[in-house]
């Protein structure tokens with residue numbers, strides 16, 4: 001049964017053509033699905049009953065089931081969601097005044113195996129469908145309420161989005177119904193063919209690249225994917241990435257104590273990305289004693305010195321002490337586990 005939540009308005013109108021006698025009915029249904037977030041066809045009270053019954057027979061509006069919501073002391077909330085086949089993922093909502101940022105997952109598990117990431121430690125899962133990606137947005141959006149005016153989306157949850165480009169492309173087309181591409185960021189470990197795919201899209205979200213080391217050797221040690229897509233080639237690909245006016249590439253840099261946190265490392269990063277319109281997001285590691293007990297978060301002074309060095313060398317830098325760490329919703333902590341029963 002076709003699920004309309006992962007169809008664009010145009011696709012919904014086309015799908016409904018055989019069922020309706022007036023063209024505007026398709027637009028009405030699309031409006032209910034995307035602008036009003038309908039969960040049941042019965043809510044669509046400006047449609048004839050017979051049409052609602054026909055929609056019910058042929059289509060669905062199924063969304064993932066919410067198994068658990070963990071609210072953090074800092075206002076963010078981690079959602080544990082279950083799909084039809086029982087697979088679970090986690091998504092995070094970070095409200096801030098009239099705005100909110102959603103961190104969505106693109107895969108259940110991840111085969112990439114970055115050593116500082118709990119999702120990576122779970123091993124490979126499966127790609128999420130467009131319905132499952134859009135379903136996360138709908139669940140989180142509804143939980144926020146209408147007083148939140150603007151939502152940003154970052155694909156930094158579970159999985160590597162650029163290893164799931166087919167479903168990501170359809171999900172993006174649908175998300176654009178509510179969220180502008182300039183408010184959506186796709187974060188990658190550096191899948192070069194995926195970055196090239198993104199570069200070729202007519203409507204592009206923003207690109208973030210998880211850098212995490214200034215040289216090939218250390219990057220390989222924590223991000224095995226670097227063997228397949230070497231750092232030098234990755235930076236060359238990023239330099240060719242088309243940027244709309246005012247946009248920058250975000251480089252994420254997880255700062256790990258005594259590994260990649262020296263002032264000399266900050267200088268090396270500055271040199272590596274010199275000339276790329278960018279900002280660097282410095283993320284002090286979120287420790288996890290179960291999955292990577294040997295990796296630690298640097299001191300606040302070390303984090304400051306690293307960020308200051310990059311700034312002094314002319315780079316835009318933000319330091320992101322991750323939100324939601326108290327409920328394991330911070331960067332690299334998502335795993336989609338089952339709740340305790």
Ligand code: SF4
Pocket residue numbers: 110111112113114117118119120121157158159160189332
């Ligand atoms: S950081 Fe991203 S790509 Fe790396 S293991 Fe974790 S989820 Fe996968």
